[in-house]
C-alpha cells in the first residue's frame with residue numbers, strides 16, 4: 001500500500017523553467033528548444049521538454065520518438081526519454097497517429113498544458129524547456145500564469161514581417177513580467193556550398209536590433225542548413241553537431 | 251433618416267469564401283492569401299481579405315497598409331482598400347501600433363473573427379479570402395462553423411516535420427466537411443543566382459504526395475525568392491510579378 005498520496009507536482013524538483021517563444025510560426029522555436037535542451041544535456045544537466053504546442057507539436061518527431069508512449073504509475077505520467085535521456089511530454093505521444101488533428105478550443109488547450117505541468121513525473125531536473133506555439137493566446141497565457149517560468153528565449157528570423165509579430169511576443173513577456181533571457185536569430189544566412197559565400201535569403205540580420213528591443217543578448221545566429229532540416233525530418237536532431245548552442249546553455 | 255436598419259451581413263453579396271490554411275506556422279499562408287487575392291484582382295474580380303490571424307496578423311504590412319484605419323458608417327465598418335482595390339480587414343488595422351500584443355484567450359479571438367464577417371461592409375465581392383493562423387483551434391473552428399466557406403487552400407513546405415502538422419489541418423478540413431480546393435507548396439527550392447542551379451534547402455518536393463493525400467491538385471510550387479521577402483517587408487506585395495498564381499486564380 002502506498003501511504004504517500006503525493007501528486008507529481010510535490011515530487012518534482014525542477015531548477016529552472018525556460019520557455020521558448022516567438023509569436024510567429026515557423027521561425028524555429030521547436031528547433032531552438034531542441035538544440036537548447038541537447039546543449040544542456042551534453043553538459044550533464046537533467047533536462048526535459050514540455051511541448052506546449054497542442055495543435056502543432058514537433059518535438060517528438062525531431063527526437064525520433066514517433067510511436068513512443070509515456071508510461072503511467074500510481075503517482076503520475078512518466079515522460080518519454082530521448083536517446084540522450086531528455087524527458088519529453090507532448091500531445092503527439094498520446095495520439096493514435098502523429099498527424100491526427102487536435103481540434104480544441106482554448107480552454108481544453110490550457111487544461112492539457114496544465115496537466116503536462118502537474119501530472120507528469122518530471123523528477124529532478126536542472127531545467128525544463130517549454131516549447132510554445134505561435135501566437136499570444138491560450139497556450140502562452142496558461143504557461144505564464146500557471147507555471148513558474150524563470151524566463152523566455154525569443155526566436156525570430158530576419159524578415160521585418162516576422163520581426164513585427166515577434167515584437168508582439170516580447171511585449172507579452174514584458175506585460176506578464178517574465179524576463180527575456182536572450183534572443184536567437186534563425187535562418188540568418190545561407191552559405192553556398194561551392195563558393196562559401198553567404199546569402200541573406202530573408203534580408204539583413206536583425207540580431208542587434210532585436211536584442212536591443214528585448215533588452216537581452218543575442219545568444220546565437222543559426223544559418224539555414226539543409227542538414228538541420230534533414231536531421232529533424234529523420235528524428236535525429238541529437239546528432240546535430242554545432243557549437244551554436246554551447247553559448248546558449250551558459 | 252435611414253429607415254433601413256440593415257446589418258452589413260444582409261447588404262454584403264459575396265460569391266465565394268476561400269480560406270487559406272496550413273496548421274503549421276511560417277509556411278507562407280499569408281503570402282499565398284495575398285498572391286491569390288492579387289491574381290484574382292488582376293482578372294478584374296472583386297476581392298477582399300479577412301485576416302483571421304488575430305495574434306499574428308501579416309496582411310496589412312504586406313500590402314503597405316500599416317497606419318491605415320478602417321472607416322465606419324451607420325451600417326458597418328468599411329475595410330481598408332489596397333492600391334489595387336483589394337478590401338482588407340485585420341486586427342492590426344485597429345491597434346495603436348502594429349507590434350502591440352493582442353493577449354486574448356480563444357473566446358475573444360472567435361468573437362473578433364465573427365465581427366470581421368458580420369460587421370464589415372464587404373459589399374459585392376466575387377471572392378473573400380480568409381487568412382487563417384497556425385493551429386486547429388479557435389480561429390479555424392470559428393471560421394469553419396460561422397462562415398460559409400466554399401473551400402480551403404492548403405499551404406505547406408517540403409520538410410516532413412512541416413508536412414506532418416499540415417496533414418492535421420487537412421484532417422480538420424475533412425472532419426468539418428470543408429472541401430480542399432487545392433494545395434500549394436512554398437519554398438520548394440532556391441535558384442542559385444550565379445549558376446541557375448536549383449537547391450532543395452528544405453528537402454525534396456512533397457507536392458505530389460500532399461496533393462494525393464488532400465485529394466486535390468497541386469496549384470503551385472513557389473521557390474524561395476529573396477525578392478518576395480523584400481517586397482513583403484516593404485509593403486509592396488502587389489508589385490510581385492510572377493505567373494505562379496494565374497493558375498491558382500482559375
Ligand SMILES: Nc1ncnc2c1ncn2[C@@H]1O[C@H](COP(=O)(O)OP(=O)(O)O)[C@@H](O)[C@H]1O
Pocket residue numbers: 022024025026027028029030031032058186187222223224225226228229230232233275276409410411412
Ligand atoms: N536553420 C534552419 N535550417 C534548416 N531548416 C530549419 C532551420 N530552422 C528550422 N528549420 C526547419 O524549418 C521547420 C520549422 O521549424 P520549427 O522549429 O518547427 O519552427 P516553429 O517551432 O517556430 O514553428 C522545421 O521543419 C525545421 O526543421
Ligand SMILES: Nc1ncnc2c1ncn2[C@@H]1O[C@H](COP(=O)(O)OP(=O)(O)O)[C@@H](O)[C@H]1O
Pocket residue numbers: 025026159160161162272274275276277278279280281282308436437472473474475476477478479480482483
Ligand atoms: N517563397 C518565399 N520566398 C521568400 N520569402 C518567403 C517566401 N514565402 C514566405 N516568405 C517570407 O517568410 C515569412 C513567412 O511567411 P508568411 O506568409 O507570413 O507565413 P505564414 O502566414 O504561414 O506564417 C514572411 O516574412 C514572408 O515574406
